Amino acid sequence: MAFGKHIKTYFDGRWHDEDVMIMRAADHGAWLGTTVFDGARYFEGLAPDLDLHCERLNHSASALMIKPTMSTQEIVNIAREGLELFPKNSAVYIRPMYWGIHGDATAVVPSSRETGFAICLEEFPMTSASATTTLTRTRFRRPVLEDAVVNAKSGCLYPNNARMITEARSKGFANALVADAMGNVAETATANIFMVRDGEVLTPIANGTFLAGITRARHISNLKQEGITVRETILTFEDFEQADEVFMSGNMTKVMPVTSFDDCQYQAGPMARRIREIYWDWAASNG
8 A cells, every 4th residue: 555646666676657566466475474674764855874774674584584685785775766766855755675475395484585675665745843643552562572573674563553553543542552561661553652751761671572763763862962861761651641741753753742641641842842853953964
């Protein structure tokens, strides 16, 4: 499903000016779920951390036991070539992806003989600086490595996230604050999570149940360089009920303030605004 209107697809060694069909019915990824992707952003002529997103794509492929066939730099180069096909003022979602094609004798285990590769570029606007969202609890949790390939950005993980969002919407909220197997807060259904209390920025410690995102790491680094205290720690739902400010962090929106978590109300506060300003300043110098 495309969410952008203007799409370019790199497949089979060249760029196509459309949403191209890339997978066959018998491909391993089509019926056994061996698909991985990553997402980066292009905006204001910048593509911050594009290399890190492409590098993570290869790590995700290896975690899902499909062979990455492109180097990080090759993926970056192809993506930048495709971005030249868009107007300079475009906002674009950059999605490189791999999928399994063949299986071994059991069919279940993907073969390294051949791997599908494509990049989809979709023109999609950046979220407004004034946008906010709401969160609620969900009965669905993040799995652990023994249950699922949580160390990959894999399509097979997203049906669980979709259940979280669907439940949240049924309760009148936009997204879900999600627990790990131990009942501590891990992230939301679509992004990493931060809270602010007494001037400190807190975020759940990466414990292997969720991807500690590239944008999350960038915010932590940027904040520390500004002299703002950031702590990665164990956080509970009760901690979020006592927060002064809450915001989400992800590649799609970069920073998204949360205005409510169940019955708790928050302001779209100064820390989220500051982090957004810092990020845009950093991107202008490093994108």
